[in-house]
Amino acid sequence: MENSVIIVGSGLAGYAAAREIRKLNTALPIVMLSADHGGFYSKPMLSNALSSGKDPESILNGDAVKMGSQLKMSIRPFCRVTLIDQERHELTLTDGERLVYGQLVLALGADQVRLPLSGNGIAEILTVNDLDDYKKFRDVLTGRTRVCIIGAGLIGCEFANDLVTNGYRVDVIDMSAQPLGRLLPRVGGAFMQKRLEAAGVFFHLNTTARSVDQTQQGRFRLTLDNGELIESDIVLSAVGLKPRTQLAAAAGIQVNRGIVVNRLLRTHRADIYALGDCAEIEGKVLPFVMPITHAARALAATVTGNPTQIHYPAMPVIVKTPSCPTVVSPPDFSVKGEWNVETVEDGVKALYQDDAGNILGYALLGTAIKEKNNLTAQLPVVLK
Structure with missing residues (x-):
């Protein structure tokens, strides 16, 4: 284990790193520690799976056993790291087991941001941040007709388009004056709004949810800051992502918005790297697929003995809103x-x-x- 690469995280970043490392070195021991089932799937597929005809089971490309065999590495599902001892190059797991690493790759991802809402229904608000979340969402969706989405950013709009195309009544709430407020100029946001409204989406903008209460009939009543009331069968929160930095911070690794890394994707601690949604490179946190792809290639070269700085070209983002x-x-x-x-x-x-x-x-x-x-x-x- 002293010469191994341990990857903490089995999302797109973790698997991209493992694939690129394996392309360059077929013998280097790789261990992946996954907090969930450890299978591989494309997270971006979740927000348009209904229209794509994909159920949660078909989204999974391979379970941990299949992926471990394919990439010739050890994958340990349902395995959480509680402590990084960077002096000893050692990880402590929840059951007390200790693992020694040669090089450590943090691919921890990000958590969904939760708004500080009141009401007796807040515990039932759903988020979709991984395949297990999506399975729960699809189970709850069965037999329901109305979905309220808090957040009109990229993910909120993609889910809204997917749901309304499949016959659901969709309300979208956002404090911005337009959908995709951080990505589009005013005229572009208005065009997006008009197109999605034509598809059937109802927007509630320049306001935010204040409380979410569950009625005796099992539905939800949302009270907005502007006094408006919305009733829905399901409430889905999609207000943004926050990089997972707690594990790194507890180990004394520098964090800011994300885990701070240099152009080699290396933290200021020897042999500890980070990439993906949890990483911050020169002040940039880039939670998209293309940055992960470029980062994984550079990281693989570095950990296999050829230090390679990350270079990001222009990386356009395709928004999965077929209505617009x-x-x-x-x-x-x-x-x-x-x-x-x-x-x-x-x-x-x-x-x-x-x-x-x-x-x-x-x-x-x-x-x-x-x-x-x-x-x-x-x-x-x-x-x-």
Whole structure:
């Protein structure tokens, strides 16, 4: 075990790291510790699984046994780490067992943010952060007709589109004046809202939920800050993610918004790395698939003996809202610029540009998504 790589986490980041390491070294011992079943699946599939005809069982690509055999590594499901002793290169598990690592990769993911709500129904509010959560959501969805989603960000809008397309009444609440408030300029947000409303989504914007109460009939009554009341069979919270940093912080590893790593994805502690939703690289936390893919390749090279710095190209995000096809390349808003928006036929083209006219980011909606490849080629890299 002293020469092994131990990966804590079996999500997309953990498996991406394991796959890339195995491509470069077929003999290096790899151990994956998973807090859940340890199987591999694509988390982004969860928000449009209904429309894709996928049930929870079919989303799983392989269980821990299959994946361990495929990648020639040991996967330990239902295994949690309680302590990292970076001086001894040792992990302590919940049952007291201790494991020695050569190199440690933290792929801990992120937790769903919970709003401070009141009411007797808050314990029944659902979140979907993994496959087990999604199984519970689908079980509860059976026989129900109304779903209320708190949060009109990327995940909230994707779930809203998926649900309304499959016949559910969907209400979406957000304190922003528009859906995807952090990603789209005002005109783009209005276009998204109009398209999703045409599909059947009901938006409640510029307000937030104050309380969630369960009625005697088993339904939920949400009271909003503006005094509006909404009744629903299910309440789904999708207000954002918070990187899991507690384990690292307790070990004396530097954390900020995420676990702080350098361009080698290394923490300031020797032989401890982090990637994925839990990691912060040069002030950036990038909870999307493409950053994980690039990070896993660089990390694999480093832990197999070829120190390789991470480089992020422009990485557009495809929003899974078929009622309003959308592609976004979020700009770095710390760089001075402004949105220049053009309404095209049945679409919106928004370019975030500096004073010299250089494109720093974009948002393309509707028919404008056809310009994705051309505009992406003009974007600056995220990390050189």
